[in-house]
Amino acid sequence: MTKKLVRDLSKLIGKDKVSDDELIIRLYSKNAVYMEGKAIAVVFPYSSTDVSKIVRYAYNHDLKIYPQGSTSELVGSSTPHTDGIILSFERMNRIKETNLIDSYVVVEPGVKIFELNNHLAKDGYMFPIDPASVKIASVGGAINSGSGGMQGAKYGSIRDWVLELEVVIADEGGSILRLGSKTSKSRQGYDLVRLIVGSEGTLALVTEATLKITPIPENTVIAAAFFDSLEDLMNSAIEIKKRRMDILLMEFVEDKSVDIAIKMLESKVTGVGHYLLVGVNTAVEARSRVINSLAESMKLHNSNRIYTARSMSEAEKMGLFDIRRNYYLASIRLASESRSDPFSGIKVYVEDISVPPSQLVEAVKRLRGLSEKYNLSMTLAGHIGDGNLHPVVWIEEKDESKREALVNMVSDIMMLALELGGTVSSEHGIGLTKKEGLVMEFNSKESSKAIELMKKIKRLFDPKGILNPDKMFIW
Numbered sequence: 008m009t010k011k012l013v014r015d016l017s018k019l020i021g022k023d024k025v026s027d028d029e030l031i032i033r034l035y036s037k038n039a040v041y042m043e044g045k046a047i048a049v050v051f052p053y054s055s056t057d058v059s060k061i062v063r064y065a066y067n068h069d070l071k072i073y074p075q076g077s078t079s080e081l082v083g084s085s086t087p088h089t090d091g092i093i094l095s096f097e098r099m100n101r102i103k104e105t106n107l108i109d110s111y112v113v114v115e116p117g118v119k120i121f122e123l124n125n126h127l128a129k130d131g132y133m134f135p136i137d138p139a140s141v142k143i144a145s146v147g148g149a150i151n152s153g154s155g156g157m158q159g160a161k162y163g164s165i166r167d168w169v170l171e172l173e174v175v176i177a178d179e180g181g182s183i184l185r186l187g188s189k190t191s192k193s194r195q196g197y198d199l200v201r202l203i204v205g206s207e208g209t210l211a212l213v214t215e216a217t218l219k220i221t222p223i224p225e226n227t228v229i230a231a232a233f234f235d236s237l238e239d240l241m242n243s244a245i246e247i248k249k250r251r252m253d254i255l256l257m258e259f260v261e262d263k264s265v266d267i268a269i270k271m272l273e274s275k276v277t278g279v280g281h282y283l284l285v286g287v288n289t290a291v292e293a294r295s296r297v298i299n300s301l302a303e304s305m306k307l308h309n310s311n312r313i314y315t316a317r318s319m320s321e322a323e324k325m326g327l328f329d330i331r332r333n334y335y336l337a338s339i340r341l342a343s344e345s346r347s348d349p350f351s352g353i354k355v356y357v358e359d360i361s362v363p364p365s366q367l368v369e370a371v372k373r374l375r376g377l378s379e380k381y382n383l384s385m386t387l388a389g390h391i392g393d394g395n396l397h398p399v400v401w402i403e404e405k406d407e408s409k410r411e412a413l414v415n416m417v418s419d420i421m422m423l424a425l426e427l428g429g430t431v432s433s434e435h436g437i438g439l440t441k442k443e444g445l446v447m448e449f450n451s452k453e454s455s456k457a458i459e460l461m462k463k464i465k466r467l468f469d470p471k472g473i474l475n476p477d478k479m480f481i482w
């Protein structure tokens with residue numbers, strides 16, 4: 008089977024675009040949190056025509072396709088699950104058109120967001136969706152994950168920034184469709200663009216995207232502060248929101264991760280306690296006034312140390328972003344250092360709930376209660392500007408007794424988000440790990456029929472179930 012498949016695909020699109028090397032397959036079969044699957048081959052298309060040929064072949068041979076960008080996802084959405092081919096978009100990485108007058112850019116799915124922003128910065132523009140994985144995350148992966156990032160407080164998530172998509176659908180001919188329009192207003196019946204955003208490669212393969220772009224703000228001031236009490240930090244954040252500022256980002260990291268990040272990075276920023284990071288867009292003339300207002304509200308809520316920067320570049324030089332950007336790494340380091348056995352593996356679980364920002368203090372209180380109840384270590388950080396929290400919980404792999412506690416704790420975390428009017432998955436997606444959460448969410452709204460509708464949509468787009476099967480739903 009493997010030899011024939013590789014021969015057929017090589018004939019269709021070219022030998023150098025197909026690999027069945029065992030080690031290469033293994034390399035592409037893992038995601039960022041070491042979830043691992045299995046595949047027959049890895050295929051690297053160069054164009055939408057290549058993708059269409061692959062899909063046509065797959066449709067006619069009942070072959071499963073697992074699309075991938077940079078595999079930086081955290082929920083198992085990019086890992087192969089049963090035998091099939093991995094379709095890596097990494098070689099479709101051209102920026103095809105930049106149009107400043109009409110405020111859009113046309114890119115292939117393998118373009119990294121970081122590279123796109125370097126390209127746009129030359130003209131003073133940016134694409135504002137900035138997951139913390141921005142240096143590796145691809146446009147296609149971000150679109151299909153429905154990604155957000157640090158600037159979500161102002162710019163929302165990627166669903167607000169996709170104008171037009173070229174996609175290949177899983178029909179007999181591998182049809183190529185263009186959905187949406189380059190104009191900012193467009194009505195085309197049902198909004199298929201928005202349906203594909205966040206669909207995790209289960210409905211169609213994205214081969215080109217037209218993305219909205221925006222000017223880089225004239226200036227952003229940054230204030231960062233340490234707090235002994237997490238409640239004080241949250242109250243300071245709430246107070247800042249009430250001050251009617253143009254908030255670009257608002258992030259926090261809880262004390263244990265702060266401590267380890269400072270040591271790990273040999274950070275220029277030092278301090279004790281929980282870390283709050285706030286960025287506000289402002290005219291150059293208003294910088295001092297805004298910085299004073301930020302510092303004042305931090306002091307009012309008992310901050311024990313405050314750093315301020317008059318611009319993004321000054322903040323970068325001072326290292327004000329480093330603690331937040333290295334939160335996952337610090338959590339993994341903490342998990343690794345706290346092992347009872349230095350040779351045992353660790354299972355790290357990254358949560359992704361959101362609550363309305365007004366419920367953050369309560370959410371954090373309840374999360375800490377759950378960590379105590381289940382006796383499981385947890386670190387905590389998140390995008391408080393939009394209420395998105397990322398608790399990280401871990402167990403040692405050999406510790407069977409804690410496995411059940413982890414499952415129950417994760418379920419309780421999702422439940423608390425729902426009880427506080429939030430959601431179980433904000434920007435990382437559903438993949439394999441949040442399928443039950445999706446059911447919980449719709450059950451809690453007495454809307455379980457919504458999932459039945461989604462399954463029907465999946466069958467309409469992908470009647471043979473060849474696109475990223477077994478993801479998102481419990482069938």
Ligand SMILES: Cc1cc2nc3c(=O)[nH]c(=O)nc-3n(C[C@H](O)[C@H](O)[C@H](O)COP(=O)(O)OP(=O)(O)OC[C@H]3O[C@@H](n4cnc5c(N)ncnc54)[C@H](O)[C@@H]3O)c2cc1C
Pocket residue numbers: 039073074075076077078079080081084085096116137138139140143144145146147148149150151152153154155156157206207208209211212213214335434435475
């Ligand atoms: C350290 C770290 C920090 C992170 N921080 C954030 C954060 O702040 N915000 C956030 O939202 N996420 C974050 N993530 C998660 C992840 O990096 C993002 O979701 C990212 O956008 C995924 O991009 P990718 O190219 O790696 O996609 P992949 O992981 O390769 O794929 C993601 C999904 O998209 C599908 N897919 C990929 N390309 C295509 C295509 N062309 N057509 C159809 N389907 C496709 C895949 O099948 C999969 O379902 C973080 C991850 C890490 C490791």
